[in-house]
Amino acid sequence: MGQTVVLTGMVLNVMPIGDYDKRITILTMERGKITAFARGARRPNSQLLAATNPFSFGEFELFEGRSSYTVAKAAISNYFRELTNDFDVAYYGFYFLEFADYYCQENNDEKEMLKLLYQSLRALESPSFDNRLVRLIFELKAMSINGEGPNVFSCLACRKKENLHYFSIERGGTVCDDCARKEQAIHIEESTCYTMQYIISAKISKLYTFAVTEQVLMQLQMIMKKYIKRYLSHTFKSLKIIEESESFLEK
Structure with missing residues (x-):
């Protein structure tokens, strides 16, 4: 054999x-x-x-x-039995598995994706973390590992590294206050930009060590939803269930 x-x-x-x-x-x-x-x-x-x-x-x-x-x-x-025993949390986990399955390839170095997947599932099992934030961290880090993450460290129009208070879906990253006048960009808080910078640059072992305000969380959700729709041409079955559940909880 x-x-x-x-x-x-x-x-x-x-x-x-x-x-x-x-x-x-x-x-x-x-x-x-x-x-x-x-x-x-x-x-x-x-x-x-x-x-x-x-x-x-x-x-x-x-x-x-x-x-x-x-x-x-x-x-x-x-x-991960604790995860699978909770219906709502399990669908976040299945979404992460789908996401990893979409990106990963045979005979490719996928150590970072495996580490990210493992740590993200552990974070889902912990009551200390908001599952919405865990999802956003996983999405952004996974896309960055695979070379499809946004550029949030400089202005994509003029390359300046200061006053990055806008995010352009079209350009795929941040633009500064001056250049935003000529762009279709989303205004974001400085904390939102910093959070994205941290997620992209931090080691995987350090990812699930912080919390954010509800305002930052909502901005991250809006950005990642639009960004994924624009740059990732794939429909995840479990994501639809998650979004329906989140919409129900918001009502």
Whole structure:
């Protein structure tokens, strides 16, 4: 069947195959995103039943074939059960998995995305963090890691680094007070700009260490919604449910 490899990663999605098998997508530290078959994983007595569910993080021992992998064993260190037990929080988690699945590629260095995904799911499990902020941090950092984040460190019109109180969706970043007169730009607070700068530049381990005011949160939500719509041509199924839930809570 081929040689055996041990990869560290997280299950992004699962698809049933036949009567008892699964096809799973794993984001791994060593080989990026891979697809593997888990034979008999849907049987009630299978040792792979829980290990091949979304969010499962740990070490996967796989047989490497010519064109696919087959799961032999798994040692899961975190199932994120607290997350999956809360319906509302779980959809944020599924959205993060979808986001990672969209961006990540096979045989690509996806260590930063795997770290971001893991830390973001841990933040969702913590009652200390507002899930709306966790989502915004994840979106902005993920897009930045993949080279599609906005430029918020200088004016995209004149390159000045001061008075960055406007954000241009068209230009994909900040513009200064002077240049904003000629742009279709959104006025933002200095704290909003600073927050975006911090998220983009900070190490992943330092991301979930702060809170923001409701005003900053609302501005970030508006910016990221418009930015993602403009620069990311993909529809996430779980995002629609999240947005419907947030709209209901705002009423």
